[in-house]
Amino acid sequence: MTEYYVEKANIFQSWVRERIFLGLSIKEYIKGLIKPFNIVAGIIILVGLPFVVMRFTQGIGAVTHASQDQPWGLFLSWGLFTGVPLAATGYIMASAVYIFGLKDYHSLVRPAVLTGFIGYLFAVIFLLFDLGRPWRLPYPMTVSFGTTSVLFLVGWHVALYLSTQLVEFCPAIFEWIGSDRFRRWALGVTIGATIFGVILSTLHQSALGALFLLAPGKLHPLWYSEFIPLFFFVSSIFAGLSMVIVESTLSGRAFKNQIEPRRLVNFDKLTLGLGRAASLVLLTYFCLKWVGVAHGNHWDLLNTSWGHWFLVEVFVFVLLPCFLFARGVRKRNVALIRFTAFFTILGIAINRLTVSMIALNWKLPHREYFHWKELILVITIITVEILTYLWIVNRMPVHREHPDYREIH
């Protein structure tokens, strides 16, 4: 009888070793962890840890410059407002492949869904850092419903979308665990989950912009517009496309040992296609921004310092990448497209930081944007995010096909 349990324990132990420790003994595994990237990441986390403790034991005021006039800082500006469009990879690729039938891009779906899931998960984690009472995060879902609030919509949708992304990623998890039955269930609901995910994404990407509709006097007129939800939604599309390119570029380097050469070569071809799509959406967004200016009749504001910043944002970070993408596609210059994708992401970050932090409360005499402790915390959380992503990709079939499930997609 004891032999039976010993047998079971051994099986479990070897399962854990294979799945969690990459088939190595614990000693070997820890030895293998000592790489330059991991060391740097470890240092960052060690530096950030005391500030995490500070935040939760002494309150938000201990690590941010949150004031009564400017309540929102870097946790929200980066974690939520920038992090969410960058996590739009999931719904873009899933709908491209499963709904619009662009089967060529299939190899990019799983990494995109994972990037999206991690992005939203950490947006929630940033939120937990920012909320005054983070343990009350489920309240808008369970206790009290503020149905007139756009933030209520954002909360619900992020929660639902996180679950949807998890469901979309489930096939990879179940392949990793080795459960065939659950995997087949997960595959079956993929289409429904994808459609649901697109619906949710449309609404909450635009809702993040709609939040600022309630602050007409506080957000600079060049950014405040009735079209803000549309701006946020359209920019999330090219943010997602660019992020897929960025992710595949970085993964192609980081996971070279994992990805088949055939797939790596295919990435180049797919990158061209993504670049073409991104170029088109960027052009659309560029035109939309001018519709916004015209609608508000703010032409005179363009010749102020804020106006100059707006022009930089629109010409350098929207129109320029649009041209660069188009040129890259025409000349089949994959390297240029990859560079432009990074540049576009920078532009998205600049736009979201401008709307949520810099141009918000632009009339106030004293401006303090963010605290250095807040910056350290943001960098720490981003490091943990990257490590999580690496952990998952090193174990689950994201950039490769699981040997047992090779034929089935």
Place this chain on the structure above:
Amino acid sequence: MFRKTIIGAVSAWVIGVLIVSQATEEKETSSQNVPEVCTLGTLSKIYEPVLFSHGQHTLMAEDCATCHHHSEPGVTLACKECHGAPFDPKNLNMPGLKGAYHLQCMGCHQQMSSGPVGCTDCHAKRISQQTGMEKK
């Protein structure tokens, strides 16, 4: 103790005069019935009562109606005859007694740029950091 005796005596005199003048239908404006000093102390919980130099002010004003306003000609009523509790819904524009005192006294002092306008210029504070509200 001496001061308190004075205040008590004056208060009694004022109240006596008022009672007497209430009983008569015609209000006399002869100087015999005009009080020299009025103690305005019915309201204050945190400030000492005001020792109002009524006699001095009658010399400055040409007519009693300058201060004793909004009443029939020849009729001189004390402030609290008309001004009671504030914010009567039927008569929102009429201030309560405390407001009436301050608006009338300080209003004139400000207009003439002469006369006390600070809080403790007219009444010393009894207890610090307190306010003129009912203690519960």
Place this chain on the structure above:
Amino acid sequence: MGISRRKFLKVIGVAGSAGLVGKANSTFGVDQFTGSPDRFGVLTDLTRCVGCRTCEAACNEVNKLPPPKVPFEDQSVFEQIRRTDVNAFTVVNRYPNPQPGGPPIYVKHQCRHCDEPACASACLVRAFTKTQEGAVTYNKGVCVGCRYCMTACPFYVPAYEYNKPFSPEVKKCTMCYDTRVSKGGIPACVEACPMETMTFGKRSDLIRLARKRIIENPDKYIDHIYGEQEVGGTSWMYISGVPFEQLGFPMDLGTKPYPELTKGFLSMVPAVLVIWPALLGGFYMFTQHREEMGVSEETIPQEKEDQL
């Protein structure tokens, strides 16, 4: 048949349930906040305030706030324009009189208890309520601390206790609702003011009173009641002898209530919840149909790339 029955039913199932959610959403819908017709208000007559700060002291006492660093008798605080804070639900600020030689103007600033409050519209857990009596109250039992109310308030009123890790709250004037107004009393600051700068009464009566004062003293007052129509009307209103823009009042708020600003977007939600599943399901079926017909997607981009 191009698409399998099971797949079709799945799509319709998702679409249908999404549609039902949309319908439920629209019955939750967007509320109106307009208070009851008998709601109270406060009219502040800025020609009367002398800056004695008794109102601030009264507010401090009634709300059991800690004693201030600078005592209330101290007039040096007027050298700076102050805003409301976690321990100061109301502040009096001093502004120079544009008429040379005239006395300075003192303005009492606190929550305006708007008829359609932006904070109530913004709150994702409905922590703010516009009561029947007119006060806008805060429920600390549901607040998650997102501070969207602070971003939404056009008057920069709510303050947050950033230095409290375990029980931070939003702090603002409550119009003494719990302790006084709900029991038939009047707010502490209104009662304490020696000059009766503020008048408490039914909002409709106060507007009549304000108009009466303006009409009877046209040289004394500016012909405007601030708060009568700004952002849809506020319970706390002001009349003044000096133009409001010189007294720190925001003049660009308009008369549209703030909740209206997001109604357009929110009403789009049920539409998207119903249309998107149909649209996307349709695309999906179209794609499936094309595959069935043997027109493979692989060949088309290839042709397009050859054309480049």
